[in-house]
Amino acid sequence: MALTYDDLHIYFTREEWSLLDPSQRRLYKDVMLETYRNLMVIGCYWESHQIEEHCQSDRRYGRHERSPAGEKPHEYAQCDKAFSYYGHLRKHERIQTREKPSEGFQHNKALACHSSLQIHKRTDTGEKPYKCNQCDKTFLKPRYRRLHERTHTGEKPYKCDQCGKAFAQHSTFYLHKRKHTGEKPYECNQCGKAFAQRRCLQIHKVTHTGEKPYKCNQCDKAYSQPSHLRIHKRTHSGEKPYKCNQCDKSFVSHSHLQSHEKIHTGDKPYKCNQCDKAFSQPRYLQIHERAHTGKKSHECNECGKAFAQHSTLRLHKRTHTGEKPYECNQCGKAFAQSSHLQIHKVIHTGEKLYKCNQCDKAFSQQSHLQVHKRTHTGEKPYKCNQCDKAYSQHNGLIIHTRTHTGEKPYECNQCGKAFAHYSILQYHRKNHTKETQRM
Incomplete structure (x- = not known):
């Protein structure tokens, strides 16, 4: 046998x-x-x-060896x-x-x-007699319980001699070593791409089939991986289990938390090869690079306006539909973008999480802190391509370019006079108010 x-x-x-x-x-x-x-x-x-x-x-x-010459x-x-x-x-x-x-x-x-027979019987009965004394989890074998207990003790006996990283389980340690050796034993039979782990190959195979078997039971969205569905479901439940230990902000996934933490560390490893700008995430670099190429491949089918990103087009379409899916749970005000809702919520809390490390000023938005920091550094990244003037804020550059183009988008609804700046229009309107009061 x-x-x-x-x-x-x-x-x-x-x-x-x-x-x-x-x-x-x-x-x-x-x-x-x-x-x-x-x-x-x-x-x-x-x-x-x-x-x-x-x-x-x-x-x-x-x-697995077969007898020679097809012998049976x-x-x-x-x-x-x-x-x-x-x-x-x-x-x-x-x-x-x-x-x-x-x-x-x-x-x-x-x-x-005999212990082996007893363990074997449990696979049929589902009995798990080995209980963790720190939580309610139970296990089929004492070995499984020992491995689990390391999550409580933090014990990591398997240490990599190349990078010093330690692991609780030998199997995880074994997989980690492939990062150093470059070993990728699991190969896709359709495109030849190789992977260090079997599960990564299984995930990759779905890209060939296009299959999305994991469906949300609250909306029509479907996913190729159960982990993606699990993260998506948190948008319905509001659960954000990954919390930043520096500002208490929470996130639906660990990857989102990792990206956020770079705000505090200032780490920007992704650098543009055409200018000196650097970014904390690769997708931000990709978006920035389009500013050099000027490529806008995503076009609105209602007004013809084009955008460099599909996400920006999706947000733009809401200006046509009037859709505002993000609602404040304190005052009921609704917004077209999640970021606008987050900014609005600060009105209720008055919280200012983003503090300047050079002075005592604090801000409710990270973008406001970035602009403020330029008052210390003197940085003016927004340069006019027609003259030598530069500005610390993008809005300043937009206003300046109107001196070259002659554009005056702000028009008085009482006399028809137009202005390049909204502030000048407001000042102009006061003149009409004074005239009315005199009469």
Whole structure:
């Protein structure tokens, strides 16, 4: 009888079994065979010739080796069929005799006490007798409980000798080492792309099928990965489990928190190769690079206005539809953009989370803090392409360019006079008010 993963699953998870090399697998199978022999000694009857046949077969052919030149040495005595693998012969015998794999074991009291049998029985009953003494979680084996307990103790016994990173589980440590070696054993059979982990390959395969089996039960959205659906569901529940320990802001995903934390550290690793600007996230760099190319591939089908980003087009379309999906839960005011709602909420709280590290000033918005910092540095990143003037704020540059174009977008609704600046229009309107009061 050939031993497979199914015979050893009470000792290993499938992931752990896949990480073993052939020599380690053979070692563990030999240990299992020895265990079965010991069971016979304590009162368990098992057809001993099967054990001997397996040992001989395993030594001669190995677990997966086929006999040379297509030879089929394993013959079934009751019919003319022959097989290359001993395991295939045993499977055929079971089909003919309707033998179940568990048959051959005669349970008695001595065997019932054997730990391996007890663990195996629990896979059928679902019993998990090993309970964590710090939380309510239970486990099938004490080994699983020990691994779990490390989440409470913080114990990480497996340390990488190349980067110093430590891990609680050997399997995670084993996968980490591939980052240093560059090993990628899991290859896509459609495009040849390789991955360090099997689950990454499974996720990648969905890009070929386009399948999105994970559907939200509250809206029509569907996702290719369960983790993406889980994050999406938080937009309905309002749950934000990832909290910043510097400003108490919370996020729906760990990646969003990591991006946010760069605001506090000032880390901007993504640099533009055409100017000196740097960004905390790659997508911000991609957006910025379009300012150099001038490419605007996303066009509104109602007014023809074009945008560099699809997300900006989506927001623009709300100016046509009047859609305002983000509502304040304190005053009921609604907004077209989530960022506008967040800015509005500060009116109710009065909170100013963004503090200047050079003076005592604080701001409710991070963009306001960035503009303020330029008063200390003297930085003027917004330069006019027609003259030498530069400005610390983008709005200042827009107003200045009107001196070149002659554009006057602000028109008085009483006399029709137009102005380049909104502030000048407001001042002009006061003249009409004074005239009315005189009359």
